[in-house]
Structure formats: C-alpha cells, structure tokens
Amino acid sequence: MEVLKKIYKKHGFELICVPTQEEALSVAMSFIKPHMSIGMGGSTTVKQIGLYDYVTSRKDITLYNQYEPGISMEENMQRRRQGLVSDLFICGTNALTKNGELVNADGSGNRVAAQIFGPKKVLIIAGINKLVENVEEGFKRIHDVASPKNIERMNNVAISMGKEPRYTMSNIGKKFAYINGDEEGRTTIILVDEELGY
Template sequence: MKELLAVLKDCGYDAHFVENKEEALSLSKTFIKEGMSVGLGGSTTVDEIGLLDFLVKKDDITLFNQYQKGITMDENIHRRRAGILTDIYVTGTNALTRDGKLVNADGSGNRVAALIFGPKKVLVVIGINKIVDNVEDGFKRLMEVSAIKNIDRMNSKAIEMGKAPRHNLDNIANKFTYIKADEKDRIVLIIVNEELGY
C-alpha cells in the first residue's frame, strides 16, 4: 500500500489509506466545510461508510442530492447538473489502477464529467476490492462486476416502485472514462482496507 500511495501522490492525487469504514467517514468529514456546495455521484461505497447520511443531515452546506425521494425528474437533472459545479463532489469509482488511473462507466455521465472537470475538489472513497493492475483490468471489472451489480440494484428498486426491470447494461454503462489526476490535489482519494461498493 505504501508503494501505491507513493505512485498516487506522484500522479497528483491527495491520496490517503485508512483501515475501516469508520476511519474513512471521519477523514471524509474533514473535507466538508461549512458553507460549501456539495455534489454527489452514484456510489454505494459513499453510502456504506455513512457519508451520504452525514451529508444529508448536515445543514450548513448546500447539497445537490439527486437521490432525494419525491423530487421530479426535472429537479433530479437540475441537481445533477448543479452538482458538477460545486466546491466538492463526493463519489466512488469502479476501479483504481496501480499506476494511478480511475476507471469508470456511467449512464448519464455526471459522475465521470465531475471527475474530469468542474468541481473545485473531488472526494473519491475506494474499497480495496476496486484496486486493479491496469486499465484493461479496470474495464473488465466494471463490465463484469460493477455494471452487473448496479443493474441488479436498480432493478430491485424499480420492482419495489412497481416499474419494469431493465435488462440492458447500456442503461448504466454507456459513457466510459479512465483519467489520471491533472491539477495537483484536486482529486482526493481515500482508500479503505475493506471491500466496499460494487
């Protein structure tokens, strides 16, 4: 892990390693300051460490939460767009390569857009299960693991809401990226020594 962190820092990331979800949440909170605007990318990992709940309850920030129940699709889209022009964007990743590339696929593209450009800072929480050797392994992981689990998760929610399930991975994996940090320390990586997310 020391070697990986050194590579990530050389690439321009503000990279950290923590042992568990509790430490990940504690460290994540230090990046969320009073008065900030905060965007969200779809992330089971962010939810699993308790960060999503923390953000929703924090009343001294402006959170663009497209996952809030009861909002219209127009409001959902507005919040996704606003979220990529925030002080900090909070998300996970599909894969992280050992040479410092974040590999992702999105349906609408707001998360991958935010990683590339827009928010002043991006906070990415990463379980150790997301670490892969190279970009090819990253894309293999996102299509064979992440996308499959995400479509299952979306279908479970759709069925709960009385909607028809989706069977096409293109719904959630039609915009692909791999990126490396450009502006020094703009992208904060918190790697957690636990398996988290998809």
C-alpha cells in the same frame, strides 16, 4: 501502501489509505466545511460508510442531492448539473489501478464528468476490492463485476417502486472514463482496506 501513495501523487492525486470504513468516514467528514456547495455521484460505498447520511444531515451546507425522494426528473437533472460546479463532489469509482489511474463507467455521465472537470474538489471513496493491476483490468472489472451488480440493484429498486425493470448492460454504462491524472490538490481518494460497494 506507501509506494501506491507515491504513484498516485505523481499523477496529481492524494491517496489516503485507511483500515476501516469508520476511519474512512472520519477522514471524509473533515472535508465537509460550513457553507460549502456539494454535489454527489451515485455510490454504494459512500452510503456504506455513512457519508451520505452525514452529508444529508448537515444544515450548514448546500447539497445538490439528486437522490432526494419525491423530486421530479427535471429537478433531479438540475441538481446533477449544479453538482458539476460545486465546491466539493463526492463519489465512488469503479476501479483504480496500481499505476495511479481511475477507470469508470456511468449512465448519465455526471459522475465521470465531475471527476474530470468542474467541481473545485473531488472526494472519491473506494474499497480495496476496486484496486486492480491496470486499465484493462479496470474495464474488465466494470463489465464482469460492477455493472451486473448495479443492474441487479437498480432493477430491484425499480420493481420495489412498482416500475418496470429497465436497466441493462447497454444503458447502465454508456459513458466511460479513463483518468490518468489531475491538477494537484483537486482529487483526494480514500482507499479503505475493506471490500465496499460494487
């Protein structure tokens, strides 16, 4: 993993490797400071390690939480926009390569937009299952693994809310991003040696 850290450092990313999701949560919590504004991108991994619950429990931060139950779609979109100019943006990634690159697909685009530019700092949480050889494998992973699982999850949520399932391969990943580097110090990736998320 030391070689991988050096590769990511050359691309401007800080890569922190941890063995468990419990340790990932502990490290991630250290990034949350009082009076911060925080945006979030959709991430099963962030929820799995307990970071979503931790952030939503903090009363000393401003959280632009588009996932808060009961808010209107107008409020949801406003919070997504506010997240793009936050102090910290927390999200997952669809794939990260052994060459130090990030590969993502997004429906609305707020997650990939934030990874590229806007928030002062970006914190990405990823399981070891997201690590791929190269960009081509990253896009293949999105098509073959991440998208089908996300479509199933999101349609199941819609059905449980009494709505028609409407998510398909054509609308879940309309915006794609390949990121080959960032301003040094802006993006930190916590890579967990466990399979997490999709």
